Amino acid sequence: MTELELLGPRATGEALGTAVLKAVAEDFQVDEVLDIPLSGQGEHLWLWVEKRDLNTEEAARRLARAAGVPVRSISYAGLKDRQALTRQWFSLHLPGKADPDLSRAQDQTLRILKQIRHQRKLQRGAHAANGFTLRLTALQADRQALDARLELLKAQGVPNYFGAQRFGFAGGNVHDALDWAQRQALPEQRNVRSRLLSAARSYLFNQVLAARVADGTWQQAQVGDLLAFTDSRSFFVAGEAECVDPRLAILDLHPSGPLWGMGDTPAGGAAATLEQTTAEAHSALCQWLARAGMDHERRILRLPIGRLTWHYPEPDSLQMEFVLPAGCFATVVVRELVDLVPAGQTDSPCVF
Structure with missing residues (x-):
């Protein structure tokens, strides 16, 4: 599977150039934020x-x-x-x-x-956010264009895709999930089962988000949308008044997409139509997730980038610092800027 098949279109236009990420470990630093x-x-x-x-x-x-x-x-x-x-x-x-x-x-x-x-153990998902320090090296892109794109990302956020690393090399986890779904069976190993169920839900969510990026509604509330705050797992249905809630404009409130599980989508209007169409196109995966006992959950479609700053330590490098909510991918921020290439190469973009 290609990057476009796994994630979907960019929101801000074509990549501005190429760069290397993770030439060394220090180029990708993550600090867990635990409150x-x-x-x-x-x-x-x-x-x-x-x-x-x-x-x-x-x-x-x-x-x-x-x-x-x-x-x-x-x-x-x-x-x-x-x-x-x-x-x-x-x-x-x-x-x-x-x-x-x-x-x-x-x-x-x-x-x-x-x-x-x-007194208590650390629970999964207990961290509030992750702080990132990323350095892009071997950068081949116009600095003025990068600055303008970064200002745009700071103002509007990015599509909250699950990063390609969720899906394994060339989408291998999705291929394996499809194979199990066709048989409506589950792997016996708990870690394999968890990995494939997660990949399937993430892939389906990305399909819905890709469609909304393509039609320009990924950051707009529509009547029937299920809205959620950045740091909340609860949601509520959008009526006409909610569609002009000022908290949407300040990146505090967002439309959400489905993490498939048991039951029908609670969305309405155009959102429900899109989600039902996606479910019909991938019926085996959706049925498989429901039979596995997964609950229907929601994930915000738009990813606000907290405390985004950047500078250029050398002429061919860009360093960015920012904070993202837990469960979100720093690589989808980079994807809106440049294509990544393997270290030592400058002409063959890679999936990330």
Whole structure:
């Protein structure tokens, strides 16, 4: 599958040039934003961990081995990129135990920066946001055009696509999900099942969002739309008054799209028609998600970019800093600027 098939069209026009992302881990830095006051006491040990070229699941396994506990005793809020420099929280359930010696878990790929006790474990999805520092290198694009495009993104946000990394190489996770959906069966392995169900929901959401980017309604409320605030999972139906709510203009309130599951779409009007048409075109996937027990949820169509700043450290590099809500992809911001190419190449854009 191509990038266009997985994500859909850009909202702001053609790419302005090419660049390399992740030439080194420091080019893609992520800091988890967790707004939870930690008490300093309790049976859970919370760790603020810096990882380099290491995925979250492997970091959890290493912490478990060093602590002498099963990996199920390790919790984290979300998965972070492997090819990056990331800082995130983990918690270890240690009832009646002293703080373990975790030095064996540490090396050049993992460092424990802070540790503190708390009464509760870290829940999945508990982080409020992620802060990003991205550096694009081998940049071939006009700086004036980039500045103008970045100002536009700062003002209007970007389509809240799931990034191509959700779908595996060349969309392999979607292909596998389609295969299971055709048989209306589920993988036995929990992690494989979770990965494929997530890829299927993400792909269907991107299909709806792509259609609304194409017709120009991705950031406009229509009667029957289900509206949601940036940091809320609840939604409400838009009537004529809600379609001109001033909070839409300041990127606080947004139309939403479906994360498929059991039941019909609660949307109305043109939104319901589009979502039903998408469901009919991908009926096997939708039925598969419902049979798996997934609940119908919503995701905002528009992604506001918080605290966006940028500068040019060298003539051929661009550094950006910004904050995104949890579960959103920094690569969809980059996609509105440039095509990415592999390090050492300048003429063959790659999927990201």
